[in-house]
Amino acid sequence: MPDFSDPKKEFASTLSHSNARVVRAPKVTANTAKMAPHQSLREQNLTPRLPVPAVNDWVAQRLLKEYGAIFVAQGNVVRPPAIIFTNPTDCITWQSRLNIRRENIGGIYIELQTEAMNALLAAREEAVRKNLRITPRGTWAARRSYRDTEKIWSRRVVPGLAFWRRRGKLSAREAARIQELAPARQVKEILRLEAQGLYFSKNFSKSILYSGTAPGASQHISMLALDINENHQAAVRAILARHGWFQTVISDLPHFTYLGTTQNKLPALGLKKTVKNKRIYWTPA
Ligand SMILES: [Zn+2]
Known part of the structure; x- marks a missing residue:
């Protein structure tokens, strides 16, 4: 069993309500951060906090620890309603309510929430002035x-199961059993194997996550x-951070995440700074 830190943050909403097109949260059934009943929608949006998964839900706890920074994103953006969407329908419904901006950047069409896209375009302009690209x-x-x-997920899981089977770490029967599960049901199994050192990243050296x-x-x-692409350039990372984009x-x-605020405000939002190979990452404290 992996070692998970005990989340201490108060139970909180993960919905933002500043966007008029977002009427209400879609129905989500598991690993869901429900709204705090004593808070008005406006109060919840003003004070976003990290959700708290059930004590026995170690998958949700792990996912929150790895990806949770997004739940304290500031500004006029909509935060995800749950740590994990459990089916495509909830996900499509929720995405359809977001205020999105689509742009062609370097020949690739990308879609982001409007404020995140605006910040990205501003970062790109600053980069151009410094002879850099984003x-x-x-x-x-x-x-x-x-x-x-x-x-x-399957592009990592299928080769990973074959790799560990060839290495004799997994029986053919066990590998087949896991592969036949629906992707969402594989998560717990794969994270369990990783806790034993059987990793599922592309080169099997680190976690699939x-x-x-x-x-x-x-x-x-x-x-x-x-x-x-230009993530290896410190100057590019600094520009992105100035425009609210951080590594989380x-x-x-x-991978960069729009948090819609400045770096000095992140600790007060419940994020902690980790410096690794000269890069700064912000994750739930
Ligand atoms: Zn990414």
């Missing part, structure tokens, strides 16, 4: 559907995340 990394760089997250994500749990679903998934190198 470009999306591939066609899945920004928006993803629930089905996209399933596909990306750093090179893909659990189906339905991607920040890309919320259209507040973007994978960027440790070791997911191209």
Whole structure:
């Protein structure tokens, strides 16, 4: 069993209500952060906090720990209603209510929540003035559907099961059993295997969560995340941070998240700073 920190943050809403097109949260059945009953919608939007998964829901706890920064995104954006979408329908319904801006950047069409896109375009302008570029990394760089997250997940799981089977770490029967499960039901099994050192990233050296994500749990679903080609340039990362874009998934190198605020405000929002290989990451404290 992996070692999970005990979330201490108060139970809170993950919905933003500043967007008039968002009428209400879609029905989500599991790993869901429900609204705090004593708070008005306006109060919840003013004070976004990290959701608290059930004590025995270690998958949700792990996902929150890895991807949770998005739940305190500031400004006029809509935060995801749950740690994990449990089916494509809820996800489509929720996405359809977002205020989205679509742009062609470097020949690739990307979609982000409008404020996140505006901030990205401003960052790109600043980059141009400094002879730098900020470009999306591939066609899945920004928006993803629930089905996209399933596909990306399976692209890691299927080769990973074959790899560990060849290595003799997994029986053919066990590998087949896991592969036959629906992607959402594989999550617990894969994270259990990773806790034993059987990793499922592309080169089997680190967690699958750093090179893909659990189906339905991607920040890309919320259209507040973007994978960027020039992520290795410190000057580019600094420009992005000035415009509210931060790295929030440790070791997911191209991945940036729109948090809509400045770096000095992030600790007060419940995020902690980790410096790894000269990069700064912000994750739930
Ligand atoms: Zn990403």
